[in-house]
Amino acid sequence: MVEYARIEGKDGASVLEGLRDFLASLMEGQVVEAVMAPTRLPYKNVIMQTLIKDQAKLHGVDPLAPVVPTNAARFAAQLTHDETGRRLALVMRPCEIRPFVELVKLKQGRLDQVLIIGMDCLGRYENGDFLSLDKGDPSFTMDFYRALRDARGAVRNGADLAEACKACEHPVADGADIRVLLIGEDLDRGITLEGVTEKGKVALSKAGMSEAQRPSHREQALETLLKERISFRDSWLKDMREQTSDLEGLMNVLGNCINCYNCRVACPVCYCRECVFVTDTFQHDSEQFFRWAQKRGMLKMPTDTLFYHLTRMQHMSTLCVGCGQCTSVCPSKIPVSQLFRSVAEGTQRLFDYEPGRDVKEPLPLGVFYEKEFQEVAAGK
Numbered sequence: 001m002v003e004y005a006r007i008e009g010k011d012g013a014s015v016l017e018g019l020r021d022f023l024a025s026l027m028e029g030q031v032v033e034a035v036m037a038p039t040r041l042p043y044k045n046v047i048m049q050t051l052i053k054d055q056a057k058l059h060g061v062d063p064l065a066p067v068v069p070t071n072a073a074r075f076a077a078q079l080t081h082d083e084t085g086r087r088l089a090l091v092m093r094p095c096e097i098r099p100f101v102e103l104v105k106l107k108q109g110r111l112d113q114v115l116i117i118g119m120d121c122l123g124r125y126e127n128g129d130f131l132s133l134d135k136g137d138p139s140f141t142m143d144f145y146r147a148l149r150d151a152r153g154a155v156r157n158g159a160d161l162a163e164a165c166k167a168c169e170h171p172v173a174d175g176a177d178i179r180v181l182l183i184g185e186d187l188d189r190g191i192t193l194e195g196v197t198e199k200g201k202v203a204l205s206k207a208g209m210s211e212a213q214r215p216s217h218r219e220q221a222l223e224t225l226l227k228e229r230i231s232f233r234d235s236w237l238k239d240m241r242e243q244t245s246d247l248e249g250l251m252n253v254l255g256n257c258i259n260c261y262n263c264r265v266a267c268p269v270c271y272c273r274e275c276v277f278v279t280d281t282f283q284h285d286s287e288q289f290f291r292w293a294q295k296r297g298m299l300k301m302p303t304d305t306l307f308y309h310l311t312r313m314q315h316m317s318t319l320c321v322g323c324g325q326c327t328s329v330c331p332s333k334i335p336v337s338q339l340f341r342s343v344a345e346g347t348q349r350l351f352d353y354e355p356g357r358d359v360k361e362p363l364p365l366g367v368f369y370e371k372e373f374q375e376v377a378a379g380k
């Protein structure tokens with residue numbers, strides 16, 4: 001069994017080629033019969049998660065590009081919730097693996113037939129920014145990694161990484177069988193693969209990889225990255241808590257919500273099969289609007305905005321992984337993920353729960369311990 005393996009390269013492009021060859025070896029060695037990975041598609045040169053059955057189609061795979069058009073956890077669940085017996089490699093980032101683990105706990109996906117290949121994550125740009133920076137030219141990606149290596153920062157043409165990424169303390173792919181190590185690596189020389197689970201180590205062996213050295217610069221680079229991100233996260237969340245310390249503040253943040261529900265659709269852990277907000281419960285009689293307007297003198301349209309967010313927040317605050325997709329898709333530029341994370345941090349701390357940490361860890365709201373929250377039961 002192989003624990004560490006090396007993909008050598010002379011520049012980023014050859015490393016990417018080596019990654020594709022590795023995926024091809026997994027298919028060739030029948031470790032998996034299909035791969036889902038971010039792939040550069042011929043139309044518009046966009047990168048989207050793509051399910052690949054034909055090895056020859058792996059040539060567009062590009063998991064290094066700093067973009068996550070949409071969180072892949074839900075696709076992983078769609079591909080695995082039925083017992084198909086198909087062996088599948090999933091190439092995902094940490095904020096995609098963690099919600100997938102939560103969906104598995106909710107019985108919306110399965111882990112038994114999948115090999116999770118988790119990318120170290122140095123962040124992503126918003127989709128629109130990436131499209132205008134990348135322009136279909138992969139050299140942008142390589143420049144991105146070189147800039148981070150040389151401490152030149154990620155800002156390009158005024159575009160910076162998504163705020164959620166600057167606040168992300170999970171750049172390492174927990175829950176992966178194999179990790180693609182990028183932190184502290186120089187893509188102009190190569191990268192290292194780490195077999196984390198037994199399944200991952202066996203897969204590296206079957207793909208014909210040879211044992212290599214554990215990378216030496218990783219720990220120091222990881223420590224520096226985490227320090228930077230945690231410092232950003234703490235002031236970012238503090239700022240949101242201050243802004244929303246009362247109802248008026250919360251309404252100020254949410255006031256221009258147009259009830260499009262994009263944030264619900266994009267969220268990888270918004271788990272209800274049928275959302276109550278799109279059922280008849282919220283198809284109010286016309287007269288109802290007049291009654292509300294009568295009571296308060298006026299009525300903001302659309303209605304139910306605060307109720308929608310508070311309901312979603314109640315569902316999400318134990319499970320939010322801080323992926324930032326809700327903010328990315330908001331047409332009204334509402335900092336949804338900053339708001340949800342600011343609440344989730346407290347809830348998750350209270351339950352000592354970290355979404356995606358361990359598939360065996362029960363969902364906080366799915367279990368009840370006799371001794372928990374006695375102060376609530378006692379009415380204190």
Ligand code: SF4
Nearest residue numbers: 094095121123165168
């Ligand atoms: S939230 Fe974290 S894991 Fe997700 S893209 Fe950003 S940095 Fe990567």
Ligand code: SF4
Nearest residue numbers: 267320321323324326
């Ligand atoms: S609420 Fe937003 S940040 Fe949290 S998991 Fe959902 S989409 Fe990601």
Ligand code: SF4
Nearest residue numbers: 257258260261263330
């Ligand atoms: S995406 Fe933005 S505008 Fe749409 S429902 Fe969510 S917060 Fe409101």
